Amino acid sequence: MEKLSGKVALITGGSRGIGLAISHALAGEGAALILVGRNRNALARAIKALPGPAEACAGDVRRPADVRGIFQQVRRRRRRLDILVNNAGVFTYKPFANCSAYTASKFGALGFTRVLRKELRALGIRVTAVLPGVADTAMLRAFGNDTPRSKVLQPEDVARTVLEAILQPGRATVEEIAILPSSGAL
Ligand SMILES: NC(=O)c1ccc[n+]([C@@H]2O[C@H](COP(=O)([O-])OP(=O)(O)OC[C@H]3O[C@@H](n4cnc5c(N)ncnc54)[C@H](OP(=O)(O)O)[C@@H]3O)[C@@H](O)[C@H]2O)c1
Numbered sequence: 001m002e003k004l005s006g007k008v009a010l011i012t013g014g015s016r017g018i019g020l021a022i023s024h025a026l027a028g029e030g031a032a033l034i035l036v037g038r039n040r041n042a043l044a045r046a047i048k049a050l051p052g053p054a055e056a057c058a059g060d061v062r063r064p065a066d067v068r069g070i071f072q073q074v075r076r077r078r079r080r081l082d083i084l085v086n087n088a089g090v091f092t093y094k095p096f097a098n099c100s101a102y103t104a105s106k107f108g109a110l111g112f113t114r115v116l117r118k119e120l121r122a123l124g125i126r127v128t129a130v131l132p133g134v135a136d137t138a139m140l141r142a143f144g145n146d147t148p149r150s151k152v153l154q155p156e157d158v159a160r161t162v163l164e165a166i167l168q169p170g171r172a173t174v175e176e177i178a179i180l181p182s183s184g185a186l
Pocket residue numbers: 012013014015016017018019036037038039040042059060061062087088089090091131132133134135136137138139140
């Protein structure tokens with residue numbers, strides 16, 4: 001039996017990479033999806049390949065007006081939201097010092113997620129922080145990293161782990177997951 005049938009999930013950055021793999025994992029368990037990203041064509045391509053019902057919601061998560069619009073659309077069309085995957089992100093590599101801005105942003109995201117978990121606990125909303133190591137996506141390729149694919153994570157590895165956390169019974173929260181390539185951090 002599909003374990004997420006009747007549930008609605010929103011995935012930011014669902015058009016490719018880790019977000020797309022999570023979309024496939026959730027759709028495979030019967031969830032109805034809303035995929036968010038900036039590029040409408042990429043969203044349309046992703047939705048076409050999904051095994052279940054999904055709709056696109058184009059928007060830039062850096063823009064408050066876009067974010068408000070996305071949630072208005074969810075309210076209007078679905079009237080519920082069970083799972084939010086806050087996945088969209090970009091990578092920059094520039095001196096001062098190479099990975100500093102990206103790393104700072106990820107520490108910020110982790111702090112935000114930890115505090116959110118405490119704030120939302122009273123409402124019965126579970127919050128999980130997922131910390132993957134290097135994964136084989138466009139982000140890695142843009143960085144020019146030529147590490148063999150066999151040595152890094154595949155997006156599906158992260159997606160499987162995310163799905164397992166979601167499928168825990170309501171009484172259990174997977175607070176943080178670190179999933180790294182067995183070959184070690186690069
Ligand atoms: N790949 C890795 O090694 C790795 C490791 C650890 C953590 N992560 C994190 O995992 C997440 C996904 O990474 P990925 O490797 O799958 O990246 P990716 O392949 O580059 O995909 C990024 C996704 O986010 C969307 N996106 C980017 N900026 C956006 C914005 N401002 N508003 C809305 N959507 C936006 C992109 O679509 P559009 O460009 O069309 O908007 C795309 O769907 C990121 O947060 C990344 O930092 C990745």
